[in-house]
Amino acid sequence: MQTVIPTTSKAIISLLRADLTTQWRNRRAVVLIVLVPVIILASWKGLVVKLGGAFVLSNCITIGLTAIGLMGYSNSIARDRDKGVFQRLRVAPVSSWSIMFSRLAVQLAMILIVTLAVFFAGFYIDKITVTPAGYIMAVGAAIAGGALYLSIGQVIVGLIKNPETVNSTCRLVYFAFIMVGMFGELGMLGDEVTKIVRWSPYGVVRHIVSSSLRPDLWSMDDTISLLLTFGYTAVFATLGIKWFKWSSK
Amino acid sequence: MTSEQVSSGASVPRRVQLSESKFAGSLVPLQFSRIVSGRYNTEKKQTPTFTSIIPFLPPSTSTMDTNNTEPILKVTGLNVFYGSFQAVKDVGFEVRAGEIFGLLGPNGAGKTSTLSAVEGLLVPQSGTILVAGINNKEKPLHARANMGVQLQSTSFQPELYVGEIIRLFAGIHAIEMSDDKLRSILSAINLSDAEKKKFGTLSGGQQQRVSLAIALLHDPQLVILDEPTTGLDPQSRRQLWERMEQLRTNGHAILLTTHSMEEAEAVCDRIAIIDHGRVITTDTPQALIDKHRNDPEVIAASRKGKITLEDVFIGLTGKSIRS
Numbered sequence: 073m074q075t076v077i078p079t080t081s082k083a084i085i086s087l088l089r090a091d092l093t094t095q096w097r098n099r100r101a102v103v104l105i106v107l108v109p110v111i112i113l114a115s116w117k118g119l120v121v122k123l124g125g126a127f128v129l130s131n132c133i134t135i136g137l138t139a140i141g142l143m144g145y146s147n148s149i150a151r152d153r154d155k156g157v158f159q160r161l162r163v164a165p166v167s168s169w170s171i172m173f174s175r176l177a178v179q180l181a182m183i184l185i186v187t188l189a190v191f192f193a194g195f196y197i198d199k200i201t202v203t204p205a206g207y208i209m210a211v212g213a214a215i216a217g218g219a220l221y222l223s224i225g226q227v228i229v230g231l232i233k234n235p236e237t238v239n240s241t242c243r244l245v246y247f248a249f250i251m252v253g254m255f256g257e258l259g260m261l262g263d264e265v266t267k268i269v270r271w272s273p274y275g276v277v278r279h280i281v282s283s284s285l286r287p288d289l290w291s292m293d294d295t296i297s298l299l300l301t302f303g304y305t306a307v308f309a310t311l312g313i314k315w316f317k318w319s320s321k
Numbered sequence: 322m323t324s325e326q327v328s329s330g331a332s333v334p335r336r337v338q339l340s341e342s343k344f345a346g347s348l349v350p351l352q353f354s355r356i357v358s359g360r361y362n363t364e365k366k367q368t369p370t371f372t373s374i375i376p377f378l379p380p381s382t383s384t385m386d387t388n389n390t391e392p393i394l395k396v397t398g399l400n401v402f403y404g405s406f407q408a409v410k411d412v413g414f415e416v417r418a419g420e421i422f423g424l425l426g427p428n429g430a431g432k433t434s435t436l437s438a439v440e441g442l443l444v445p446q447s448g449t450i451l452v453a454g455i456n457n458k459e460k461p462l463h464a465r466a467n468m469g470v471q472l473q474s475t476s477f478q479p480e481l482y483v484g485e486i487i488r489l490f491a492g493i494h495a496i497e498m499s500d501d502k503l504r505s506i507l508s509a510i511n512l513s514d515a516e517k518k519k520f521g522t523l524s525g526g527q528q529q530r531v532s533l534a535i536a537l538l539h540d541p542q543l544v545i546l547d548e549p550t551t552g553l554d555p556q557s558r559r560q561l562w563e564r565m566e567q568l569r570t571n572g573h574a575i576l577l578t579t580h581s582m583e584e585a586e587a588v589c590d591r592i593a594i595i596d597h598g599r600v601i602t603t604d605t606p607q608a609l610i611d612k613h614r615n616d617p618e619v620i621a622a623s624r625k626g627k628i629t630l631e632d633v634f635i636g637l638t639g640k641s642i643r644s
Contacts, residue, residue: 074370075453075455075463075466075467076466076494076495076539077462077463077466077495078492078493078494078495079495082492082495083492083493085492086488086489086492086493087489087492087493089488089489089492090478090485090486090489091478093480093481093485094478094480094481097480097481142416151463154353155476155479156472156474156476157476157477157478159442159472160470160472160476160477161493162441162442163440163441163442163465163466163468163470163472164490164493165462165465165466165493165494166462166493167462263330289330318442319442321474
């Protein structure tokens, strides 16, 4: 008697097709995630000359990454867990990591879409141009930063089972990140807050994206920011995976 | 044609097999498992050899030495803990090919934990679970490839159409799903027009049919049905019973949980009653009734003078409501 199980690649392709279709059918949410950083970019037109194109672009990309990790990813995981979507997949011959890999691959696509949308908007609205190396490095930095926010989203769905509570918590955390991060970095909340924000998940991601746009100005501070980004990601991902339950029951 | 027990001994009892003519009016569900397994219009087999009828080239295979006399599902010494609370205590049972085995118990008795362990959704602290001879701890994917599961509260991504969901699970089971094959599956469950419908828009009975169709896509040796008739109308329930009986006729082993004693009595060949984490009795429905008809608790639970399986169940597990 032979038992047939699919190759990992075939299983992942099937999962990926379904997850991408799901994301495509949620176009409205996707548009909102892309639209917020683009609107902020347009509204900060006057700050480009004052603070530099890299500062504005990196802030907008960071806001987009925050939305992906805290709003898109965590809410979709919480909803599908509550509906039993994961349990149904887990009784099929597919490994748990394949299910998560597919979900994360879709978020990676979202990170690329947001980053490219901000680049295009920056070019067309504010005439911000960066070297090709800057664009490529910034995409890499956005992926690293996106991973950090996905890991924070993972912690939230690990800690909270109820999808409505996950949704409201994510909104609160997202709002806190944006407000404290954006205004704190601008020095509007005092020096102490500026220092804290600088090394917070918001600040380190904003800095690595900003410095990646100008690779020639990369400094030791940026390397520390990059290492902190990896460190935060490792800690949050470990906790998020450890606390995560596949069923909300 | 009768569906009475022909055996009530300790050995695995078999019902008189129901002929297809009995269900001539509902051929669609009866033919379903053949369509998905590529056996449509082929001669009826008493003991199907599953891999020989799977109509695709397996990309990854492992040879299993499965003896027909061996049970399809064998659970021994199963123990499940949640912290310090022991939900399942030394549970053991077997389900053989061509048998519908019912796992009954009040809420919180340990049914779901037992079922979750069999399905691989939780890792038991101790015990062995063999599915088609494969240890589900050592080779979980291979074990799951031999089972088709219909979960009690299953849902699929609400954004996906029914056709897309079937294609997703076909891909996961390494089954080629052509347009024609997809149409024939939908036609077999009387949902020809549902390919482009979202799962959430279907009625309860339709959702249940789609869910069962997906569970049977890969023609599994073991079919696990977790309270499949909950919330269904009598017509849908009867149709599902017929489908279960057809699966049994085709040689599938079926593990069924239900709160409906009527259902257990109607379709199960054997029943295990589980309470406080332990299997307290296992036998055919009629044998259970015969064995316990004179128990004072069972007589006290009887409402109409005639002892039913429900009376035995109440007599054995008590009248108190479980949380």
